[in-house]
Amino acid sequence: MQVTLLGTGNPIPDPNRAGPATLVRTAGATVLADCGRGAVMRLAGAGVLPFMLDAVLVTHLHSDHLTDLNDVITTNWVMSPVARPLRVYGPPRLQEVVDGTLAALAPDVSYRIAHHDDLVEGPVVEVTEVAPGDEFTIGSATVRVGATDHRPVEPTVAFRIDDDATSVVLGGDGVPCAGLDDLCRGAAAYVQTVVRDDIVRMIPSPRLQDILDYHSTVEQAAQTATRAGVRTLVLTHYVPGLAPGQEDEWRALAAAHFDGEIVLGDDLTSVEC
Ligand SMILES: [Zn+2]
Numbered sequence: 001m002q003v004t005l006l007g008t009g010n011p012i013p014d015p016n017r018a019g020p021a022t023l024v025r026t027a028g029a030t031v032l033a034d035c036g037r038g039a040v041m042r043l044a045g046a047g048v049l050p051f052m053l054d055a056v057l058v059t060h061l062h063s064d065h066l067t068d069l070n071d072v073i074t075t076n077w078v079m080s081p082v083a084r085p086l087r088v089y090g091p092p093r094l095q096e097v098v099d100g101t102l103a104a105l106a107p108d109v110s111y112r113i114a115h116h117d118d119l120v121e122g123p124v125v126e127v128t129e130v131a132p133g134d135e136f137t138i139g140s141a142t143v144r145v146g147a148t149d150h151r152p153v154e155p156t157v158a159f160r161i162d163d164d165a166t167s168v169v170l171g172g173d174g175v176p177c178a179g180l181d182d183l184c185r186g187a188a189a190y191v192q193t194v195v196r197d198d199i200v201r202m203i204p205s206p207r208l209q210d211i212l213d214y215h216s217t218v219e220q221a222a223q224t225a226t227r228a229g230v231r232t233l234v235l236t237h238y239v240p241g242l243a244p245g246q247e248d249e250w251r252a253l254a255a256a257h258f259d260g261e262i263v264l265g266d267d268l269t270s271v272e273c
């Protein structure tokens, strides 16, 4: 199983970091988890086009995790050699988001159908709204859904993908909670979005201070990894953006609470698990 951080950025635009998105490739499944700014561009960088995806998983409906869903939908539709529905899994109200996205794409869809003789119907998106405890299969992979705590954003979920006798948890945004601990228990890898509260507290912006109470710090992510006994902790969605040369400083904060392997870095950083 290979896990690739497609986008390691946060909502603040960064020329070098795309928005939150992670690619999981197993022997029999290719899965995109969240699709933030630049997700399709980074997918191409990883050698994957949207029509090669078996599914898209959405941890929550914050815009930074969803801005490029429209691009995934359109590129899957236009580039797929045969009509291929896009399967998308996520929390309640995902259908509402997809319906709104398809409504915004309606003019484009009408132009392309009118222009291309071999394009006779619009994009088909199969939405499955999930809840903690749900389990489903994607190709050869089993996916389990767990609860996360990103309140006041509700509901939010994490996904655990088991395949190839190994596993990865996509934790999404949120503070530590029992649901996330349960999902992570014994996983090979755990991908968590993180903030540096020590840096953010020094920035005099009330809107930035607000993010501290609903994101895991680097230390909290490491503590979750230790409690759950995971082998590899993968940090992403750095707030503030991880500056070149700071990697060891971030890694040391996590290493104070976790003995296993710690992975962090630029977009397209990959780990085998
Ligand atoms: Zn969020």
Ligand SMILES: [Zn+2]
Pocket (backbone or CB within 6 Å): 020, 062, 064, 065, 173, 193, 237
């Ligand atoms: Zn986020």
